[in-house]
Amino acid sequence: MNTWINLNALWKIVVVGLLAGAGLPALFAVGLRLLSPPAPAGGVATGEVAADRPSAGPVGYALAGLCFAVVLAAIGWGISVIVNHS
Amino acid sequence: MTGNDVVLALVVVTALGFDFTNGFHDTGNAMATSIVTGALPPRVAVGLSAVLNLVGAFLSTAVAATIASGLVNSQEVTLTVVFAGLIGSILWNLATWFLGIPSSSSHALIGGVVGATMAAAGSSAVKWQGLVSKVIVPAALSPFIAGAIAALGTYLVYRLTHDVAERPRAHGFRIGQVGSASMVSLAHGTNDAQKTMGVITLALIANGTLHSGAKSPTWVIASCATAIALGTYIGGWRVIRALGKGLVEIESPQGMASESASAAVILSSTDFGYSLSTTHVATGSILGSGMGKKGGVVRWHVARRMVAAWLLTLPASAVVGALAYWAANGIGGTAGVVVIFVVLVLASIAFFVVSRHPAVTPENVNAAWTGSVAPVPAPKDTDEVRS
Numbered sequence: 001m002n003t004w005i006n007l008n009a010l011w012k013i014v015v016v017g018l019l020a021g022a023g024l025p026a027l028f029a030v031g032l033r034l035l036s037p038p039a040p041a042g043g044v045a046t047g048e049v050a051a052d053r054p055s056a057g058p059v060g061y062a063l064a065g066l067c068f069a070v071v072l073a074a075i076g077w078g079i080s081v082i083v084n085h086s
Numbered sequence: 087m088t089g090n091d092v093v094l095a096l097v098v099v100t101a102l103g104f105d106f107t108n109g110f111h112d113t114g115n116a117m118a119t120s121i122v123t124g125a126l127p128p129r130v131a132v133g134l135s136a137v138l139n140l141v142g143a144f145l146s147t148a149v150a151a152t153i154a155s156g157l158v159n160s161q162e163v164t165l166t167v168v169f170a171g172l173i174g175s176i177l178w179n180l181a182t183w184f185l186g187i188p189s190s191s192s193h194a195l196i197g198g199v200v201g202a203t204m205a206a207a208g209s210s211a212v213k214w215q216g217l218v219s220k221v222i223v224p225a226a227l228s229p230f231i232a233g234a235i236a237a238l239g240t241y242l243v244y245r246l247t248h249d250v251a252e253r254p255r256a257h258g259f260r261i262g263q264v265g266s267a268s269m270v271s272l273a274h275g276t277n278d279a280q281k282t283m284g285v286i287t288l289a290l291i292a293n294g295t296l297h298s299g300a301k302s303p304t305w306v307i308a309s310c311a312t313a314i315a316l317g318t319y320i321g322g323w324r325v326i327r328a329l330g331k332g333l334v335e336i337e338s339p340q341g342m343a344s345e346s347a348s349a350a351v352i353l354s355s356t357d358f359g360y361s362l363s364t365t366h367v368a369t370g371s372i373l374g375s376g377m378g379k380k381g382g383v384v385r386w387h388v389a390r391r392m393v394a395a396w397l398l399t400l401p402a403s404a405v406v407g408a409l410a411y412w413a414a415n416g417i418g419g420t421a422g423v424v425v426i427f428v429v430l431v432l433a434s435i436a437f438f439v440v441s442r443h444p445a446v447t448p449e450n451v452n453a454a455w456t457g458s459v460a461p462v463p464a465p466k467d468t469d470e471v472r473s
Contacts, residue, residue, distance in 0.1 A: 005223050009358040013351060014231055021232075021350030022239035025262070025343045029246040032258040036250050075269065082276065082357055083145055 020078065024071050031067030034060045090293065093165045093423050097289045100172045100427065102313040103434075105282035107179040108191040109139065109317020111325060112278065115188065115348065115368035116270035118330035119341035119375075121451060125260035126267070128321070128448035134264075135271040136319035142275020143283075143311030156216045157196060160288070160298075162207035166414050168289045169423055170205070173430055174198030174407030178399060180437045186328035186446075186459030187392055190363035193399040195281055196221055201404025205411040224355075224362040225396070229370030232351045236371035239343035240378030247339065259338035266345035271318075273352040274364050279314045283307055323446040324459050328388070329369065331455040334376030335383045344368075344375035366396065385455075 035056050056064065117131040126134065175191070175198035182189040196217075203211050247255050283302045290296040296303070330336060336344075348364070348371045355362050369392060376384035414422035444460045453461035 006219065009355070010227070012358050013355045016354040017231060017235045017347065017351045018238070019350075020354070021235040021347035022242060022343070024350075025239045025266070025346045026242040026246060028258075028262050028342070029243040029339070032255060033247050033250055035258070036254040075265070078353060079145075079272075082353060085357055 020074065024074055027067050028071050031064040031071070034064040034067065090165070090420075092420050093169070094289060094293050094295070096423055096427050097165050097169045097172070098286055100169060100176070100430070101282050101286045101289070102309060103430075104172050104176050104179070104191075104195065104285075105279065105310050105313035106317035106320075107176055107183070108195075108278050108282065109136075109314040110320045110322040111179050111183050111188075111191050111317075112274055112364060113318050113321050114326035114329040115364050116267050116274055116345070118326045118368075119336050119344055119372065120263045120267040121326055122330035122336055123260060123263065123338040123341045124452075125263040125338060125341065128323075128326075128451055131267070132319050132321040132448075134268065135274075136315040138268055138271035139275035139279065139318050140311045140315040142272040142277075143279035143314060144307065145272070145276050156220055157213055158200060158203040159207070159211040159213065160291075162203055162211040163199075163288060163292055164206065165289055165292055166423060167202045167206045167411060168199065168285060168292065169426070170202035170411035170414055171195070171199035171407045172285070173410035173426055174201055174403040174405070176430060177406050177433060178403040180434060182395055182399075183322050183324055184437055184441055185395075186324040186332070187395040188325050188329050188365050188369055189392075189395045189399045190225070190365040191278060192281060192361070192363045192365075193221070193225065193396070194403045195285070197400040197403035198407035199285075200400070201407030202411040204404070205408035206415070220361055221400075225366055228351065228355070228362040229366045229373070231370070232347050232367040233370035233374030233377070235351065236344040236347035236374030237378035239347055240340050240375045240382075243339045243343050244379055256338050259342045262342040263338055263345060266342050266349060269349035270345050270352070270364075270368070273349050273356070275311070275314065277352055277356055277364055279310050282310045282313070286310070321448065323448065323451050324441070327446050327451050327461075328392075328459055329372060331452065332388045332459070333369070333372050333385060333392075335455075336372070336375065337379075340375035340379055340382070343378065344371035347371040347374065 037056060037060065113132055113135055117126070117135050120126045121128050121131050125131075172195075175194035178189070178194040178197070179191055200212055200217065243259075283306050286306050287296065287300065287302045290303075290306075291298050291300065334340070348368045351367050351371075352362070352364055369389075373384060373389060376382040410426055414426045416422065417425055446460055450461045
């Protein structure tokens, strides 16, 4: 333990920061990806012709919902930890 | 009302004034990226941020009172010292806001209080080790930590959605941004409103109104929460523009990644007892999101200007704090404090008047970046205005 740098707090911040700060947006991205699958090969994914793109399907919707639910739950859990600590 | 009560009242008013500048100076930390990507209309964004700052200020009161007591010898702190410190921090905040530089309000406050304490009681009254370990080391590390997390988040987000069509992707991430920006606003309220609560509580203790070690009274919490929320709602459009348009050209996935990194770092460090500046974290995250995207544009000369301002924040606000102390102490007593207060009010009005020509407003905050904080009104002379 160093008196000039609080290493103990520092590594925890890096770990929590990586999980919540980079992991949650990544999970959100997975959810978005599941909601809008890529256009079939050769098609250009411009977003202009919505009818050409396949829709997500029930499994896709369910998994996407799960991803978003985990993101929301993690945020809610984080806030409750902070409120309880003070 | 005795002379001391007048001084106490002025200290409380000045502290709330600082809280107000803290609010509008830092609106950009939470909302700049949401405003420039169009996730939220400018006025809705600052309104939402204001409400969440208000909520955040009530959410956690763990940080209050630590700010000054761990950094200076609290026996040396008189009302005049607190007052002079606040003057230094408000003036530095106004100057950097005018220049569109997101400098740290926390550092301005700490610098001002440290400078005023040194002027009053000499440098031995400052706890230098506390200053280095609690302020300077976190300030040096936090932008890199936040930037690295934001860069990784940005990379992952683009990687995972590279075959998603442009329109649903932008739409989805704008919705995500509303959530992540809200978390940053909440984090700002829990972090920054505490600092003013700590200062007012310190003043009340110095005056003998509260016994030492007392918690912030409810009226202090409520008034600080209100001041920071009002400041946030006014919106520091100059800083928002510099952060959102000047530093990096931001798309909504980058915005969400940088805000998530900021919120995670600020909230976790608050919880682990590591005090850091929301401004440094937010700026580091935005830079990181620029580096994490392939072909992202980072304007390093804007970043350099911001870092230079960060290095200056502590010493500059310390000098102003010290000058304010000497002036107030030289004139002496209640009159000295009243004179400095009048000077502060006049200086604030001057900054406000100068900032109107040309003004940065919700209407032009998103105008293309041409090298200056205030958008150039005529499109014909763009690049050679200021380089």
